[in-house]
Amino acid sequence: MNLPTSFPDSDRSKVRRYPKRGSQERAAIYAILDAHILCHIAYVIEGQPYVTPTGYWREGDRLYWHGSSASRMLRKQAERIPVCLTVTHFDGLVLARSGFHHSVNYRSVMAFGQASPIEDPVEKRAAVEAYVERVYPGRNAEIRPIDEQELKATTVLGMTIEDASAKVRSGPPVDDEPDYALPVWAGVIPIRQVVDPPQADPRLAAGTPWPKKLAPYKAGARLDEVLSAIAKA
């Protein structure tokens, strides 16, 4: 399926503050989504907004997340209420010569739509396996497969992105012109999310090796780069 290069204009996804930082291009939005697996989803129950952190994955214009079938959040979201799914990479602290121009560097996406449950058991099994594979290449072939009871106890939601926007800030501070002459340190303290050496379960069966296919998760690697590389492969 050939999709347009950009998501449609909409009132809710329009980047209003610093519109130059915004984009509705699919490539920009996909790149940010594929570099993370933790999102924050906003939804409303009886007029009260909630925002819950949860894992997600993407296939084309579809976003998926899952959890316990007993989850109030998922049961409510499955009623096709409007949700907003936001992904944020926190890339740095930006120190300017005035408080006003201090900022942060980030890459974020806000995606809007309505979620619905994957009901068909075959499709549902494929979806949870796709999630495992998306994060851990080759892992489905190694682990004990999901059983019927576990599948029933799991709710998988899928949402077609109706509209979305990316917003990115990068680079040094932007100060008022006269302030550049001030003897104030200015610049960026970069922040990144990194992987530490794997910690084996104390109950690991003797002699079980670290899986070769998880080599991208090497100590010191950037999580966003590892996840982007897996998504591309």
Add this chain to the structure above:
Amino acid sequence: MNLPTSFPDSDRSKVRRYPKRGSQERAAIYAILDAHILCHIAYVIEGQPYVTPTGYWREGDRLYWHGSSASRMLRKQAERIPVCLTVTHFDGLVLARSGFHHSVNYRSVMAFGQASPIEDPVEKRAAVEAYVERVYPGRNAEIRPIDEQELKATTVLGMTIEDASAKVRSGPPVDDEPDYALPVWAGVIPIRQVVDPPQADPRLAAGTPWPKKLAPYKAGARLDEVLSAIAKA
């Protein structure tokens, strides 16, 4: 002011899934809040939920955030609509012997309340200076002070936490007992957010040193530990 050790019970902040991971204790909630400065705030405009990443800071039971006075988000939130402010630390990927028991390690807080703007200019100036100081100790003394126009262009919102809960998962996977015998690698890939060496602005005034008081932001330091230490100091 002596506050109770826990936030009150409430329907919206109750941890339903894995209640053992939950806590309404102020100490647990404050510790998670003080180890970050990026939150996700959910709010509703005309029935549509939004979740926006933004910086925040805490003083006692008050949470603050700020931005442009032209921001639609802030103008709407200033109308004392209900909001949910969530902070999440992503601590690790948890690999189990079945797909079902894969998980993530995290520390998160959901805080509920209604925001209102800090209108008094003296109080507002103090608030934005407190934010700068909270992240960058000693910095207000070095930078060019905020002027009247900048202060007017800034909206600062404050929210008293009405109720809140923390939720934490840590440690190895929890597998079904028979699965422990399987020759499947299981354990945790820890994730952390670290600080990289500061990048000076290319336009830095010649000879301007990196501020001594920013020593905690040394390359390789964990951001959560740096921020926690500053909050305690």
